[in-house]
Amino acid sequence: MEANLVSIITPSFNSEKFISDTIQSVQNQTCQNWEMIIVDDGSTDNTVSIIEEFLHDNRIQLHRLDKNSGTGVARNTAISIAKGRYIAFLDSDDLWKPDKLQKQVEFMVSKNQPFTFSYYECIDEEGKALGKIIQAPKILTYRQLFWSNWVGNLTGIYDVNFFGKIAISSARKRQDWMMWLTILKKIKTAEPIPESLAIYRVRENSISASKTELLKHNYKVYRDYHQKSAITAAACMIGFLFTHFFH
Known part of the structure; x- marks a missing residue:
């Protein structure tokens, strides 16, 4: 495990329209100490060939599943390979702002926190801002998380030194909520960075839509x-x- 390296977990499936922007948003980070592990879940479009164009950056890895198995399996595959102290999540259609990793890692180190997240904002499939910032309680408790998933998957980061590698549920949806619940069971409360550091794309077939x-x-x-x-x-x-x- 490499000290302060961030392992970015990215499942992909038929994301040819978005994956290039997603990868570039990682490459544009002010914090450059990261590895991006992309696990393709049986894409049938040009997603894989687009990802392959970025593999000259040796921080980016591509692994392909033999068949479509769901994001839980793809994420677990990436987590099993990860070498970083920190595990972060970014789906293949979402984006990070350039200072996202730097602010969150510095926050975790300075406050000695093993988990954090941030606010985020929403765009539509074409990238148009929806004028909506998703916020969370300044101190998030397990009880609050029980009633609603306040943590955007694209914003959460946890410390492997503290939690170990957390296995993702094999359920097709809401694996992230169950993971955050597992984390909050252990640490009881979590503190977000109270600003938008990421951009969530609301797609027509997403459960958020x-x-x-x-x-x-x-x-x-x-x-x-x-x-x-x-x-x-x-x-x-x-x-x-x-x-x-x-x-």
Whole structure:
């Protein structure tokens, strides 16, 4: 494990329209001590050939799965290869602002924090700003995270020296929320950097763009991760709805 190296975990699947900008946003970081591990999950478009154009940068790795297995499997594959002290996540259609890594690593070191995240903003598929910044509580507790996923996947970073490598759920959706819950169970509270350091792309087929899909996958988190009964999970969803839509 290399001291203060950041391992960036990036699953990709049919992202030919976005992957180039995503990689460039990593290359543009003011913090240059990183490795980017891209695991392609069986793309059938030009995603792989576009990624291969960046492999002259020896900090970027490409690994290909034999078949489409879901983002959980792709992320776990990347995590198993990672050599860094810090694990960060960036999906193949999202973007980081140039000072994202520097600010978060400096924050974690100066405050001796093993996990942090930040605010982020949203764009549409064409890159148009939606005028929306997603914020989080200044001190995030496990209880707050239980009711709503306040941590944007593209902003979270954790310290492997403290947690070890955390296995991602094999569920097709909401693996990130379950990972943050695992982290908060251990450290009880987490503090975000209270500014937008990343840009989330809201795509037409994403669960963030569909309230029905969001509810379905969040219900599964209460059922499968928290091991709640069907009735209790349904009651939890009422609390989720109140927190998510009326906060």
